[in-house]
Amino acid sequence: MQVHIGVDDTDSPQGFCTTFLGFLLTLEFKRLGLTFLDLPYLVRLNPNVPFKTRGNAAISLHLEAPNLTIEEVVKLLSNLISKYSEKHGKTSPGFVVVVGEVNEELRKLYSRTLREVVPLSYVKEQIKKGAYGEVVVGGIGRGRGVVGALAAVGAYPLEDYTYELLLYRDHMERETSKLVDEEILIEFDRKHRPLVFATYDYVEKRLLAVPRGADPVLLGVRSLSPRPLLEFLEVYASRALKSKPVGYIIYKTNQATNSHLHLKKEVGQVRPYDSVVVEGVVKGYPKIIESGHVVVELCDGEGCVEVMFYRETGRLNRVARLLRPSDRIEVGGGIIPRKGLTLNGEYVRIISLQMDVIIRNPICPRCGARMKSAGKGKGYKCLKCGYRAKTLEKSIEERPRILEPGLYVPSMRAYRHLTRPREIVGLAPEPLGILLSKGVFASRMISLNPGKQEEI
Template sequence: MSSEKTKIVIGIDDTDSREGMCTTYLCALLRDELSSFAKIISDPILVRLNPTIPYKTRGNASVALFIECGDKEKVIRHVTEKIASMACLDNENTNPGVVFVDEGQFDAVKSELSSFFRRAVKDVIMIDEAKELASELDLEFHAFKNGRGLIGALSACGAMLDPEWDHTYEYLAYREKEVWDTRRKVDESSLFEADRQTYPDTWDTVDLANNMVVCVPHSGDPVLYGIRGKDASSVEKAASFVVSEPVERVCVYRTNQGTDMHLISVSSISEIEEMHSYILEGEVLSEPITIRGGHTIFPLKDAAGDVIDCAAFEPTKNFREIIRKLIPGDKVVVYGSVTENTVNVEKIKITGLAKAYDIRNPPCPSCGKRMKSAGSGQGYRCKKCGTSSVIPERTAIERDILPGFYEVPPCARRHLAKQLLRFENEDLPVFPGR
């Protein structure tokens, strides 16, 4: 065995299931275990990939570690054995992948892995492409079962090797194993205090508009809570206010959460594909309607006359009230993912408001009383005087909404959606949804 040290990037994905485990927990555990015989070089990375992928478990996250060690084979053996023992391999949708990139390969693979990472956040990538890329680049990798996790593992390696992407931070606290699958014990008032003390340097800890805690998950995974913010010191400060059950370990991740990295700008609806996310400009075609289940939907028309439905689904709560105030002719830009030919709106930019009118039957020019309808399409008639008119009375009314940016509340925020508080140098007002 050589005593020469080497740097290694380790990417891991798809070890969890909807019922339990968490790939970020496995990464935190490995970081702590590997630190006994390897040096941890930088913050671990947590990257969220395309949020529309149907194969995802919960948040479609992959992770990466950057270490320096004197025994690469020992590291590979330890990591693969830990994945084999802890991943939810009995679940048909859990298909882990792990990739190891040696520093001697960094220069040769950085560009392709970075491109792969950026595509995986926006696009749909097949398993075979990931396997082919790993083989072509001569990377050490292990695919469990069908190996779908290789997509995320390669992406996380690409993110670690490429510093040129917008990032935020998340502080994740993990539960002691004995209490997994039991109700979490976190003092809610302490989370509201953490928000008061650190917002806007941290965000999405609580939802003030709906009086809800949003940083504590409800599934059976090991995460106790997660604090998101602009840098490591801010999320650590917020966590210092939290009162909770005992914490087994914590980990601060650098992440692409809250960056809008998944969004693709398009100029027309004809460019849109299913399972992708977009920024799309258009005009409200008709008044929004609220359907069964509380979902509010309106049709958006682009410059070419093509139309697509845009939806503020029930979980977006008070955001739907903004959408319901739109009228035909309003100019808007929508931000969101497309599934079943519908845009799931995450944010909306209202750039122009159409004039609104109160339309009433016209007054009779002779007696001053309001005319009555003369029948469908036949205008109006005064029964007393016999006068008629085809033009209703139109009075301009003030709109109960302003041009600007509006977003869904924290309780409905997607991992990748950029918070309005992170928007800078905008030409329109910003109305945070908290």
């Protein structure tokens, strides 16, 4: 019997982590001897929804469970969620158990939750109708996390994916002291780039693999291949980490795939909090506003929308400053309601560029100053020396463009979890190999009981 388990919304800005709960569930199901159909999934959903906690991550596990009843699975989930969920106003934990194969409606739900806001009431109605097959639902409070939990199940089987190795410290430990040797991580990153990515920002000189929040994650290493992750565990972990982790897990994930930016819409069709792609032409020149953010007006046959490129996007912000009227571009990003709707740009694809033309009034032939219009049909006058002429014409200056057609992405400091880094564009993930069959994708390293630090 296939059993698919999804969990979402168990963390908050103050702490805990849905992936840590996935780690504990994985350990328990491995202990019970169940067969995993795939690695555990870390599924990032629409990053623009207003009620997300931090990274908007859900997890799912995909199992063959011939000797385990659904009641036993539900009890195990309820107990762990009750113990390892953050108690916070923004948190609304939910879980699902889907019995049997993942159907097409679940896969459609996954696609929708990547790009839109999906109401809990809609999902509950679909469950009641049996659209998602045999589903058991649980949670705490309103259980809004049921939406993400079902979506994480609907991601199976992931077709576009990467891997992430997560190592955990004691989940009760909220200190933010430095527990990772930066130089060792840089050594590892330089050896395996570009298979390993988003580990260190060499421009900003900032470690990206270590979270800054108060949660159980000690370190996260992202890769297109499981091989470097296993090498990190075997060779680098003992050198890089200043305290021994309680355990590790390797997730298959939709991170770094741009999977939220596949839906193209006309301007007139976009809705608040959509993750969307819009194509059109630039109207007017870019405006540089307070704090160095850049606003570009993008128009198609349906209307116009303001596109915001924040200063923090670095490279993308600089590209936006160089856009000119009538350039044809494609922008992917999130629709945010402000005064009207604004598209927060996450990438730009330049399709075609117009010549940058500057039209100037003529130069005074007597003194060399720039002349002014003397009025309609009256030619030009020089304010400096008084010279007038009706026969002079404006000068047309064509300036070369610095930009070229192609894809432009933000600097590393502005990457979101789903952003496809520039260094892995065009690269495909490597298959699991022995990872799943040997069961080496998750393990406890020391006791989860803080009072007992014995080896497992």
